[in-house]
Amino acid sequence: MSADRFPPSIAASAPRPSLSDLPPPASLLAFDFGTRRIGVAKGHAMLKQAEPLRAITASGEARFEAIARLIKDWQPDALVIGVPFHPDGAEHEMTLAARRFGRQLKGRFRLRVYEVDERYTSVEAESLGARDVDSTSAALILEQYFREHS
Template structure:
């Protein structure tokens, strides 16, 4: 059975979003959410969830290079927990240590694509 997956590169100003599936095992960047406040951000996410009907949500989990948690790690975990609570979808966290750094010009959607591709490559 094909699973549609939405992935998120969480940031306080921008949230990158990518989509992929378990049949082709490929991810593509979708959009960058830059709404002013949390409510508007979650409305934009809700619209994407309604459009794509994903079975799984993947959230990038930022850590220090040695794997230690920092402030954004906790914020990304909270974001993933909010996604689960609001949309009743399974959430999986993926180590994103080097994805945002490896993406040019802060393209958060491309970072989300790399996070999702990493997940798909491991499954």
């Protein structure tokens, strides 16, 4: 029976599940946030592999419409965002922007959003000779998530 079928006093006191009570996500989309481009990758926790998708180059509301299409197509259980830091671990302007992007994703799409330290992913993607450095970076971010949550 759903909470909306209980009297308001009972529905209000019904316990809400916490993130730790939810099953671990199986299907994920990852994002390498940038002000001009957002790299995107998909992956599945069972395989612990990530596959780059096409980067999003739209801006403003069109950017979130593109993300909405990806979420509709891939049906992820959760999202992962790369959060950049200085080499010494200090935050900077893009750290705050990436975290803001994560909050926007959570608010708009009502999915869990996990953060992963993305230091050096672009350098690694470039060293791999990636055609789409941003989406390859997103795949590396997702693989880092898999290593941290295995």
